[in-house]
Amino acid sequence: MNKPFAAASAAIASAPMRIDVDYMLDFLKRLIEIPSPTGYTDQAVHFCGRELERLGVPFELTRRGAIRATLKGAGPGPARAMVSHLDTLGAMVKQLKDNGRLALVPIGTWSARFAEGARCTIFTDQGSYRGTILPLKASGHTFNEEVDTQPVDWTNVEMRVDAFSYRVEDLRRLGFNVGDFVAVDPNPEFSPRGYLNSRHLDDKAGVAVMIAAMKAMADAGRKPTVDTFMLFTIAEEIGVGASSVLHGDIAEMVTIDNGTVAPGQASRESGVTICMADSAGPFDYHLTRRLIELCEANDIRYERDAFRYYRSDSASALEAGNDLRTALICFGVDSSHGYERTHVNALRSLAELSCLYLQSDVLFGRDVKPLGPLAGFPRQESESADPASEMVEDTILPG
Structure with a gap:
């Protein structure tokens, strides 16, 4: 791991705060258990x-x-x-189907491959029912190898309701309608080795990190450097995300969400992943490097990564x-x-970094206003880090 910020400024360096894990x-x-x-x-x-x-935080x-x-x-100072x-x-x-089952469309972007076999709750106007999402050809005793060759698609799955429903009239009698919400069971399993397995860690684990960071700040009697809004x-x-909860006084915003652990990605299930760019483009140069600096000054393990098929609350805000x-x-x-x-360890590290960020100096005082002069506007690194390369360029250019 590269360490370009080996010596962090005293203004932002402090010991990580204890997190009540x-x-x-x-x-x-x-x-996680709340649909x-x-x-x-x-x-x-x-x-x-x-x-x-309960934490005494106004909202x-x-x-x-x-x-x-x-x-x-x-x-x-500028709000965060x-x-x-x-x-x-x-x-x-x-759709209410003629066979007494329910056709579904996804909420959010996810594969029907992960819906197959999921236990769910369906919320109707009259109450809730339990059910299972199944492929259209779910029985090997009936369809033989076709259970393995049918395409993976939302048009090839259906909801089997735990009720006497064998015709569309049965579904109507029971109170089912187009537009009923379906919540997929999370099936959480937290192991003694620290692994957290569950659906919907995205982004309920991020919510838990922010709540834990607020508790840690309160327990230690600490205040953030400037007014900070926890969204x-x-x-x-x-x-849609953060498109409608911000206001103009906020100069910088840090999003907490999941990083993708997969071949070709640098994200890990421990430490912090700092995303440099996603499908919406690069994240702010200076704010991203401030977070890297905080990790290095306080010995928080981190990785840099970039995500191709990903967007977050930051994109909707911008x-x-x-x-x-x-x-x-x-x-x-x-x-x-x-x-998922x-x-x-990843959640603990994120909560520690969150507390450090809350207590760090603001990036630029001029950001308190949405518009300002050139004076005080930052610069990005533009010169070569290798003096020898500059000497080579100087030698070649005159020719």
């Missing part, structure tokens, strides 16, 4: 709101339920934000017209948007 994991377990596919997030919002009240909600909690800063999202992947009923969005999986510096820090997740796995 047991509290963080208990909160995560309870949050919250995008569009059906009210219960998760109430759960997080009650925890913020307010948008009309649809995104949470903006406020940590008052120790001094003046950290953000994670409460909503998860899921599905919705598209919990409710529509990230459909691309696309909504917010002019702010953004960065993305991640817990590495294997099998993202499937049956990470390690508790």
Whole structure:
């Protein structure tokens, strides 16, 4: 791992704060069990709101339920934000089928391969039912090798409801309708070795990290350097995310979400993954390097990575017209948007980095205003790091 910031400034260097890991994991377990596919997030919002009240953190909600909690800063300066999202992947009923089963469309972007065999809850206007998502050809005794050759696609799966429903009339009688939400069981398993296996770690693990960081700050009697807004969005999986919970006073925002552990990626299930760019483009040069500096000054293991087929709350914030510096820090997740796995060390490291960031100096005082003069505007490194290469260039150019 490269270490370009071996000597961090004293203004941002301090020992990582103690994170109550047991509290963080208990909160995560309870949050994961609350169904919250995008569009059906009210219960998760109430759960997080009650925890913020217990921690003594003031907050307010948008009309649809995104949470903006406020940590008052120790001094003046440009405001900051950290953000994670409460909503998860899921599905919705598209059609009541003649065979008494339900056709589905996905909520968020995920493969029907990971839906096959999933146990679920379907929320109707009259109440909830249990069911299973199955491929259309689910029985090897009937379809033989065709169970292995049918295409993987949402048009090739259906919901089998745990009720006497064998015709479309049965479904109507039971109260099923197009548009009913389907929440997929998370099936969490937290092992003694620290591995966390579950659906919906994206991004409920990020929410748990932010809550644990706030608790650590409160337990230590610390305040962030400047006013900081802790944001919990409710529509990230459909691309809306942080588009409507920000306000103009925020100059920089750090997103916490999952990093993809896969061949060709640098993300790991331990330590911190700092994303340099995703499908929406590069993250802010200066804010990203500040987070790297904090990791190196405080011996927090990290990796840099870039994601090709990925976007986060940062993208939706910028696309909504917010002019702010953004960065993305991640817990590495294997099998993202499937049956996911990470390690508790990644969550602990992220919570430690979050506390360090909250207590670090603001990047640029001039960012307190959306517009300003050239004076005080930063520069990016532009000269060669190797003096010898400059000498070669100087020799070649005159010729």
